[in-house]
Every structure is written in structure tokens, then in C-alpha cells.
Amino acid sequence: MPSHRSPSRVAVLEATRPLSRTAVALAVLASALVLLGARSLSAQERHVLGGTSAIIWNLAGEVRIEPGTGSDVVVEVTRGGTDGRKLVVTASGGQLIVRYPDDEVVYRGRGDNESRWGRGSTTLNVRSDGTFNGQWNGGGRRTQVRTSGSGLEAHADLVVKVPRGKRVEVNLAVGAIDARDVDADLVLDVHTASVRTVGTKGRLMIDAASGSTRVENAEGDLEIDTSSGSTTLIGFRGSRVVIDASSGSITARDVRAERFSVDVSSGSVTVDGLSSDDLLIDTSSGSVRVDLVKVPRRSEIDTSSGSVTVALPGDANAELDIDTGSGGISTDFAVAMREFRRNEMRGKIGEGGGVLRVSTSSGGVRLIKR
Numbered sequence: 001m002p003s004h005r006s007p008s009r010v011a012v013l014e015a016t017r018p019l020s021r022t023a024v025a026l027a028v029l030a031s032a033l034v035l036l037g038a039r040s041l042s043a044q045e046r047h048v049l050g051g052t053s054a055i056i057w058n059l060a061g062e063v064r065i066e067p068g069t070g071s072d073v074v075v076e077v078t079r080g081g082t083d084g085r086k087l088v089v090t091a092s093g094g095q096l097i098v099r100y101p102d103d104e105v106v107y108r109g110r111g112d113n114e115s116r117w118g119r120g121s122t123t124l125n126v127r128s129d130g131t132f133n134g135q136w137n138g139g140g141r142r143t144q145v146r147t148s149g150s151g152l153e154a155h156a157d158l159v160v161k162v163p164r165g166k167r168v169e170v171n172l173a174v175g176a177i178d179a180r181d182v183d184a185d186l187v188l189d190v191h192t193a194s195v196r197t198v199g200t201k202g203r204l205m206i207d208a209a210s211g212s213t214r215v216e217n218a219e220g221d222l223e224i225d226t227s228s229g230s231t232t233l234i235g236f237r238g239s240r241v242v243i244d245a246s247s248g249s250i251t252a253r254d255v256r257a258e259r260f261s262v263d264v265s266s267g268s269v270t271v272d273g274l275s276s277d278d279l280l281i282d283t284s285s286g287s288v289r290v291d292l293v294k295v296p297r298r299s300e301i302d303t304s305s306g307s308v309t310v311a312l313p314g315d316a317n318a319e320l321d322i323d324t325g326s327g328g329i330s331t332d333f334a335v336a337m338r339e340f341r342r343n344e345m346r347g348k349i350g351e352g353g354g355v356l357r358v359s360t361s362s363g364g365v366r367l368i369k370r
Contacts (some may be wrong), residue, residue, distance in 0.1 A: 047091035049073040053167040057131050060097040060107035060145055060155040063170055065179035065186065068161030073168060076161075081106070081154040089156070090130075099130035103143045104151030107174055120144030122192040124173055124209075132173060132191075145192075146172045162186075222257075249286075268306070287363070291370055295354035307363040310356065311370040317350035320367075321357040327364035 007207040015312040054073040056063075061080065068074055076098050077089055103126070126132045127140040144151075155175070162168050162184045170177060176194045179186060185203040187197055195206050196214045201220045206213055210228045217235040224231055224243045231243055233252040241257045243250055245264040253272045260276040262269055268286040279299035281288055288303055291311040295318040301308055307327070312318065322329055322345040329345050337347040358365050 019252060039256055045077040045079075045089060047075045047077065047089070047096055049075065049094050049096060051094040053169070054093060054160075054162075055095045055169045055171070056160065057096070057171045058156050059100050059126070059132070059143070059173045060105060061098075061157045061172070061175045063158045063175065063177045065160045065162060065170070065177070065182055067181055067183070067357055068163045070163060073163065073166055074161040076155045076159040078159075079154070081108070081152075082155060083152050083154040084156070086152065087154050087156055088130075088338070097130040098156045100126075100143070100152060100154065102152035103141050104149075105143065105145045105155075106147070106149060106151045106153040107145055107155045108147055108153070109155075109175070124191055125129070131142065132171070175320040246299060265340075295356060297354050299356050301356075301358045302360075304319060304361045304362060305363060306360070307365070308358050308360055309366045309368065310358065311368050312349070312356075314369045315350065317348075317353040319348050319352045319355045321346055321355065322365050323359045324363065324365055327360055327362065329365045331367040333367055334370045 030189065031208055042086060050072050056075060072343045075091070077098070079085060079087055088101065090097050090099070121144050124132055125136055125140045125146045126143040130139070132143070146161040152154045160170065162182050164183040164361070167185040169189065172193050173187045173191040174193055177188050177190060177196070179188070179197040181199040183201040186197070186200060187205045189207045190209070190211060192210045193208070194211045195208055197204060197218060198216045201219045202303055204215065204218055205223045206225070208226045209227060212229045213224055213226055214232045215222065215224070215236070218238070219236070220238045222236060222238065222241045226248060227246045231245060231248060231250050233241065233255060235253070236255045236257060238257055240259045241255060241261065243262045245267060247266045248264070249267045250264055250268070252271045252274070255273065256275045258276065259278040260274060261280040263282045264286060266285045267283070269281055269283060269288045271289070272291045273293060274290060275293040279296040281290065281301045283303040283306060285305045286303065287306040288301055288309070289309045290301065295311070295312060296314050301310070307315070312333070316333070320335060324343045326343070328342070335345065335347045335348045335349055337345070
């Protein structure tokens with residue numbers, strides 16, 4: 001009587017039949033190639049930059065700066081994008097450069113990074129050695145970095161480990177920089193990128209053509225120069241704060257500095273809890289609000305267009321010199337007048353002392369008690 005196998009039995013026997021040696025070899029090779037390709041993009045490259053200072057150049061990616069040990073700056077590089085393996089990383093003479101072998105670069109970012117630097121494109125000039133500046137018409141090759149389209153899809157994420165007392169300069173075209181708890185002098189120069197620092201000590205210089213800047217709990221000396229983007233400073237102790245902005249709001253809180261200077265062409269300035277001996281705020285267009293813990297020895301607030309509000313301690317002693325081209329003057333304090341007109345006030349609060357000069361071309365001035 002003929003035997004009959006059920007369809008399920010046949011399927012089981014076929015599935016368990018041994019593979020040929022050739023099939024096994026091909027399967028192993030395919031798996032190895034997949035793993036090799038994944039590792040080529042995810043593996044970290046470690047570079048050591050000796051000396052007292054280090055300079056880093058990268059067109060696109062995220063940069064994390066953190067405390068390091070030993071005597072050298074260490075940079076860990078992780079390539080990203082489908083063309084990440086085409087990047088050329090060189091490190092010598094205290095300088096690390098990530099070279100992009102194309103003038104059309106696509107950087108899609110990771111996670112929320114796209115929203116951190118926006119959508120669209122940015123163009124800049126890249127020199128033959130891989131370094132760059134913020135202009136595209138000053139020699140070298142014109143290079144465009146964008147979030148979509150065709151081109152070299154590559155970027156490099158960096159972790160920079162900085163020992164105490166070093167000086168590190170990071171140049172980044174597009175992406176984001178995050179520095180935390182570093183006790184060193186930092187120069188952060190970005191083209192279109194966000195910058196955030198927390199708990200840094202030493203001299204901190206930030207130059208941003210476009211992108212938000214946020215500094216928290218810094219100590220030492222601070223300079224910020226931005227062309228477009230908001231600037232936020234929360235917590236500072238040190239000698240000097242200098243902020244120069246072409247366009248964008250300036251917000252500061254809990255600042256103790258010997259000198260505090262803000263110059264903004266277009267944007268509002270809001271400062272809460274400021275203690276400084278030398279205060280200078282100059283705006284072309286935008287309102288100014290300053291809350292002072294104490295009256296500075298010297299202070300000048302000048303705006304071409306916008307109102308000015310200054311909050312002083314209830315027991316303040318100050319010499320006043322207030323001038324408004326168009327706008328009224330109001331005060332919560334009793335003022336011993338030397339001169340008073342609708343748009344001018346000169347006199348003193350209490351016993352006098354520190355000097356408060358306020359000038360507006362268009363906008364009112366208010367003195368209030370904090």
C-alpha cells in the first residue's frame with residue numbers, strides 16, 4: 001500500500017534539510033558584510049591632540065564638549081550618513097579637521113537635531129585644507145549644506161574631552177554644540193547651529209552667525225557675538241559679560257559681573273537680578289527692561305526706538321540723568337530735582353552715588369522699585 005506524507009510533514013523535512021557548503025558560506029559572507037558596513041559608520045575613532053591648545057573643524061554634526069583627564073585633548077569621532085565612510089579625518093599639530101570630499105553636503109540630523117538648526121540650506125566657503133569661514137565669496141570652494149536633496153550624505157558627531165586649563169576652539173558649520181562642566185578656555189564658532197553651555201569655567205567666547213545661544217551657570221569671562229538668533233544667559237559669576245547681536249532678543253538672569261555690556265541692533269533686552277559696577281546697554285530698536293540688585297557706579301542705557309524700564313532697590317542711592325526724545329518719564333522714587341522737563345530729568349535718589357544715565361529717541365522711561 002503506497003505511503004502518503006502530509007503537506008505539513010513535507011514542509012518540515014524541507015526546512016530541516018542541511019544547506020550546502022556554498023549556501024552556508026554565502027550566508028556567512030553576507031552577514032559579515034552587513035556587520036562591517038554597520039561598524040564602519042558607528043565605530044568611534046579616537047584622536048589625541050597634544051599641546052596647550054586645540055582647534056577643531058567640522059562642517060556638519062553634533063559636538064559634545066566634556067571634562068577630560070590627563071594632559072591632552074581627546075576627540076572621539078563617529079561618522080554618520082550613508083556616505084560617512086567617505087569623510088577624511090586628520091589630526092596633527094594640535095588641529096583636527098573633518099574633510100568633506102564634495103561641495104554638496106546633505107545633513108539630515110538625528111532625532112530633534114533637524115529642528116535645532118532648522119530646515120533648508122546654508123552656504124559657506126571651504127578652503128582646500130578643510131577649514132572654512134562664514135563667507136562663500138572669499139576663495140576656496142563654495143559649499144552648501146542642506147537637510148534634503150542629493151549630495152554627499154555625511155556628517156561627523158564629535159565628543160571632545162578637555163582637561164582643565166586647556167584652550168579649545170571648535171568651528172562648526174551646521175548642527176549643535178553642547179559643552180558641560182568644562183574648566184578651560186573655549187572658543188565656539190558656528191555658522192548655522194545652536195550652542196548651549198552649562199557649568200563652564202574660564203574664558204568663553206561664542207560667535208554664531210545664525211542660531212540660538214544659551215549659557216547657564218558660567219564662571220569667568222564671557223563674550224557672545226551673534227548675527228541672528230536669541231541669546232539667553234542664566235547664572236553668571238565673573239569679570240565681564242559682553243554681548244553683541246545684530247538681530248535677536250537678549251535675556252539674562254542672575255548675573256554678577258564687574259562689567260555687563262549689551263549692544264543689539266534689533267531686539268529686546270531683558271535682564272533680571274543684575275549686579276554690576278559698569279553697565280552699558282545700547283539698542284537701535286527694541287525695548288529694554290533691567291532689574292538691578294544694586295546701582296552701578298556707572299551705567300548707560302541708550303535706545304533709538306523702544307521703552308526703557310529700570311527696577312532699583314527701594315533704598316537705592318543714585319544720580320539720575322534721563323533724556324527722552326519722544327516719550328514720558330515716570331518714577332516710583334522721590335527725586336531731588338536739579339532739572340526737570342517733560343523729556344528730561346536730572347537729580348538724585350536718596351544720597352546720590354552711582355550714576356544712572358538713560359537716553360531714548362522714541363519711547364518712555366520708567367523707574368520702579370524692585
